[in-house]
Amino acid sequence: VAAAEPLPERRSLLAAALPFTQALLAQVGRTLARAQAALAWPEGSSQCSQSVPVPSPCAPLGDADLRTYLGPGGRLLRPHELRLHVFHGGVEPGLRKVAAAVRKDVVRTDRAHPYFGGPEEGHPHLQALQELLTTFALAHPRLSYCQGMSDVASPLLAVLDDEAQAYLCFC
Incomplete structure (x- = not known):
């Protein structure tokens, strides 16, 4: 049995959906690249370095939490962990x-x-x-x-x- 050709209405629906699907996939790729850059993950990697544990979703970063990432002079000591905390919990x-x-x-x-x-x-x-x-x-x-x-x-x-x-x- 020969493969049935899609109906003309179906073909136009498929043709209209293709650009949308391509645009959606491109946007997802850009968003993933931005998230990886923000977290300093290597391009194409799906996880960060093994030395820093990835926290599960947590409470938003507050003033007291922020101070735990700072040294005595106010210098940021653990920037990667701070980024992960903000990524997983947001900011108050x-x-x-x-x-x-x-x-x-x-x-x-x-x-x-x-x-x-x-x-x-x-x-x-x-x-x-x-x-x-x-x-x-x-x-x-x-x-x-x-x-x-x-x-x-x-x-x-x-x-x-x-x-x-x-x-x-x-x-």
Whole structure:
């Protein structure tokens, strides 16, 4: 018996579904690549290094949890584990609010100045300014962060060209 050819209506349905399916698979691939990059997994690997255990879903990262990943000077000691915690549990709304407020101001601060000019994504000086202000806000919860702090911290960072020294002067 010869293979039956799909009906014309069925053929048009299959032809319409193919681009959607291809687009969906491409989007899933891009999302997986971004997740692997965020977790610093090697490309094509389905798991992270064996030295760091993958936690099961956990509670959102809070201020107390964040401090367990920081050393005495506020330096991040275990960045990979922190990323995994955030990936599996998210971040508490309070911390998210501080980070969003800082980020919003940092990307608008002194963009015409050569020290902060250039593309936003991956800019080392903008990242240093954001980390300085976020660290300050988390280390001083009663003060936290308010609009305009980036305007005070950015000249310190530009002149000193050292995040730690600029942080100490800002405090």
